[in-house]
Amino acid sequence: MIATGGDILTIDRMVAQVSQVPAIAGQPTNLFVRERIDATDLAECGGRMPAGRVVLMVHGGFWPSEVAFDLDYPAPPNEPSYSWMEALARAGFDVFAMDMTGYGRSSRPLMDDPGNLAPEQQALLIPKTLAAARDPGHPFKLVTSDSEAADIDRVVEMIRELREVEKVSLIGWSGGGIRTGTYTVRHPEKVNRLVIWSSSNYADDGRDEPPSTVPEPGYPVQFQDRATGEGVRWRENIRRPGQVAAGVMDAIWCQTLLSDPVGAQWGPGGLRGPGRTYWGWNARAAGSIAVPTLVMAGEYDRLMTSNRDLYAALGAEHKAFIAIDGGSHFMAWEKQRRVLHAASISWLGGATVEGRPGGSFHADYEGVIAPNEI
DSSP states (O other): HHHETTTEEEEEEEEEEOOGGGGGGTTTEEEEEEEEEEEEHHHHHTTTOOTTOOEEEEOSSSSSSHHHHBOOOOOOSOOOOOOOOHHHTTTOOOOEEEEOSSSSTTTOOOOOOHHHHHHHHHHGGGTTOOOOOOOOOBOOOOOOHHHHHHHHHHHHHHHHHHOOSSOEEEEEEEEHHHHHHHHHHHHHGEEEEEEEEEEESSSTOOOOOOOOOOOOSSSSSEEHHHEEOOOOOOOGGSSTSEEEEEEEEHHHHHHHHHHHGGGGGGGGGGEEEOOOEOOOOOOHHHOOSSSEEEEEEEETOHHHHHHHHHHHHHOOOSSSEEEEEOOTTTTGGGTTTTHHHHHHHHHHHSBBBBBEEEEEEEEEEOOOOOEEEO
């Protein structure tokens, strides 16, 4: 499907995948991919993009790519778009974003059964969706580091062939940070530059190998309602005037429910995600990354410390870290999204922050980025 928004095209695709999810290994699935590109750029390049101008964005837990990176909400005059994808496209990049298995419009195996939730999450669905809690039909977590790397690789290969490029730059938010980071460790030859905003699941001493049993015992589905996703995880970290504009949260929740019509009908209404088993995101792995890498985190993000540790452990000669004032884990929908947009455009275009090839930086609440004092 192709749609126009001014001079920026929106192209939606379903990419066929042979799943590596343990419960359905070898079965056909689909991965949803959205592309945003300037219509003139596409016409002039004839489908073949210049090296270094192709980007894939990978979301985190629960919120799919359309909501995370391409939010459809009008920004006030003189403020940046709420779509990070659009900002990159207007800067001359060909931008793709994917839904991982278990999210958004991609395949969601074993996830339509509310009995596959943990008991405490089943309780949220009683009595509307479930009469009583019950044992899961599949008592194992769903996706793994291996299956998610395979999903990303399938989409990267599609993009490389479509746009005739050897390498693709990656942007990962939260769970997308571990996904893009561990993918870069596995396939450095396919990655041009890497931008990680607030990676989850990083620890210097994290495990290298999968657990002894895969799939790992647990639950294949997770559920997050608005009271948790917005009320607990986000609102508690809104601490500055103007940090979040009026109406944004309602727009996000509306588009969130549209992205998951099944989860929207469960209990109070919410968003489903897969149970995950991760490994390989630690100091050893980070030390093996040689591609230019930018790491960012907000002042009110509990993952600030672990992302500083990640930056310190990176082996890349060109690496940078930006601590952003007045930003939370959901900064892409806040005032300081302007820093995410500007910094990522600079890094993806030339591997620099404020003209410097790396180092530690600070962004104030006016969006001004400056090097930290030595």
